[in-house]
Amino acid sequence: MLKKERQAYILRQVSLHNSVLSADLSTSINVSEDTIRRDLNELAETGKIIKVHGGALSKSFNSFYLRGDVYNVDSKKMVAEKGAALIKDGMFILTGGGTTIIEMARLLPENLKATFFTVSIPAAYEYAQHPNIEVIFIGDKIAKKSQIAVGGEAISKIKHIKADLCFLGINAIDPEHGITDNDWDIVQVKNAMIEAAAKTVVMTISEKLNSSQRIRVCGVQDIDVLITELDPENNLLDPFRLNGVTIL
Amino acid sequence: MLKKERQAYILRQVSLHNSVLSADLSTSINVSEDTIRRDLNELAETGKIIKVHGGALSKSFNSFYLRGDVYNVDSKKMVAEKGAALIKDGMFILTGGGTTIIEMARLLPENLKATFFTVSIPAAYEYAQHPNIEVIFIGDKIAKKSQIAVGGEAISKIKHIKADLCFLGINAIDPEHGITDNDWDIVQVKNAMIEAAAKTVVMTISEKLNSSQRIRVCGVQDIDVLITELDPENNLLDPFRLNGVTIL
DNA sequence: TAAAAAACCGCAAATTGTTGCATAATTTCC
DNA sequence: GGAAATTATGCAACAATTTGCGGTTTTTTA
Numbered sequence: 195m196l197k198k199e200r201q202a203y204i205l206r207q208v209s210l211h212n213s214v215l216s217a218d219l220s221t222s223i224n225v226s227e228d229t230i231r232r233d234l235n236e237l238a239e240t241g242k243i244i245k246v247h248g249g250a251l252s253k254s255f256n257s258f259y260l261r262g263d264v265y266n267v268d269s270k271k272m273v274a275e276k277g278a279a280l281i282k283d284g285m286f287i288l289t290g291g292g293t294t295i296i297e298m299a300r301l302l303p304e305n306l307k308a309t310f311f312t313v314s315i316p317a318a319y320e321y322a323q324h325p326n327i328e329v330i331f332i333g334d335k336i337a338k339k340s341q342i343a344v345g346g347e348a349i350s351k352i353k354h355i356k357a358d359l360c361f362l363g364i365n366a367i368d369p370e371h372g373i374t375d376n377d378w379d380i381v382q383v384k385n386a387m388i389e390a391a392a393k394t395v396v397m398t399i400s401e402k403l404n405s406s407q408r409i410r411v412c413g414v415q416d417i418d419v420l421i422t423e424l425d426p427e428n429n430l431l432d433p434f435r436l437n438g439v440t441i442l
Numbered sequence: 443m444l445k446k447e448r449q450a451y452i453l454r455q456v457s458l459h460n461s462v463l464s465a466d467l468s469t470s471i472n473v474s475e476d477t478i479r480r481d482l483n484e485l486a487e488t489g490k491i492i493k494v495h496g497g498a499l500s501k502s503f504n505s506f507y508l509r510g511d512v513y514n515v516d517s518k519k520m521v522a523e524k525g526a527a528l529i530k531d532g533m534f535i536l537t538g539g540g541t542t543i544i545e546m547a548r549l550l551p552e553n554l555k556a557t558f559f560t561v562s563i564p565a566a567y568e569y570a571q572h573p574n575i576e577v578i579f580i581g582d583k584i585a586k587k588s589q590i591a592v593g594g595e596a597i598s599k600i601k602h603i604k605a606d607l608c609f610l611g612i613n614a615i616d617p618e619h620g621i622t623d624n625d626w627d628i629v630q631v632k633n634a635m636i637e638a639a640a641k642t643v644v645m646t647i648s649e650k651l652n653s654s655q656r657i658r659v660c661g662v663q664d665i666d667v668l669i670t671e672l673d674p675e676n677n678l679l680d681p682f683r684l685n686g687v688t689i690l
Numbered sequence: 691t692a693a694a695a696a697a698c699c700g701c702a703a704a705t706t707g708t709t710g711c712a713t714a715a716t717t718t719c720c
Numbered sequence: 721g722g723a724a725a726t727t728a729t730g731c732a733a734c735a736a737t738t739t740g741c742g743g744t745t746t747t748t749t750a
Contacts, residue, residue, distance in 0.1 A: 333581025
């Protein structure tokens, strides 16, 4: 069997099954695993497949979430960085959805080993890209606008979790009304998340400070940490600091 | 044997077998390998064949080899269309992941009103784009390679569902071993899905027919409908038809 | 953290390619 | 028809590619 022929066969197998093992290929084509590895390397170099330990994956399979245009990405990245710094090895983390959370997911250090619970489809997708993170999706009916699981099933599942940290992206927050939102179902879920975690971390860009919406999620006193892109000493944050919130 | 004659013979062999070895040609025409090589070079220069180390390949073979991005999209779309046609208003549908399933999600008619249960993050994402579909995500630990929820929690949730149809994308299938896969956890989930639905619909491109992998999902007799891009009367499908599977 | 699996590295053997050249076959032109 | 020129073929020495193997390092997994 010619080299190209062999590589074509490998490509076919990868496309067909989305993944192949070097050992399987080796026995089915009857060449040494070294040869297979070399083929896999060549195919990977030309970008035809993705090589992984023990075999290879199809390229087209994963990645179809393209990062759309996100509002205020830079600010959100600053926020996300501060948030990511709070996560330590071995922690159980509960997170919602929202663009800030997604940014944080992308910024998690490669070697972080932690367990993430989430109700958000995009967040779960991002966490799943990470090599060392364990991802648990809390399923239920999916709210289309936000791609988040909502409903009694999800809430009761969340209540069974004892997480170290809960990261919340929010719609609106002000010192008087606390966190507010405009979707009943989502508020229920966020409520449950806050209760299920030892500490609640709110991540938001400063624009959302001092705005409010119709439905209350929780009061300021329920928030443990507030992260914005601002300097922690900024006056805008004073009212929260006075309510015992840690500002980062 | 004349030079032209020889080259014509080589061309025929190439188009016949998609590939030839210099050594084989040399012995079968009884000329030195040098001559063969020179012929091969000439044929390659005029673009009639693709010369590679040790022999040559047919042009068509090579175009297949170069086809990079998404494997067999057209076939998958044909499969997906046939599958989508089975879904009627008001149905409860249970689906896995896989590119064929994703294609089907994109082809669902705008006005379809149905409820979709799924364990696949990409599939849930696609369903959530649809205006009239209700999406329920069956959550649990996320298997990273396939972006699918696996584990006891997901399985027990699936068992509580009574779906009309279960759409399965597969890795390998043959009449003898039935559906086979290479990931234990995913097999467990697929098993539960098959049991939870009144009818099981398997969607696959024909290339996966008559291939098999290590772990068995179910036998042919557990499949109700098999959809491929082929004509339903195609002989390749006979063994399945004989086992009582409806072929579309 | 230790055992197992996989990847990597260098090397040697086998195969394949290339080049120059001698010889044989074919064509051309007188 | 026959000599010269052209082309084709085979041979041999050498270069390049491919492949498998042993030993070592890295990664994975329990």
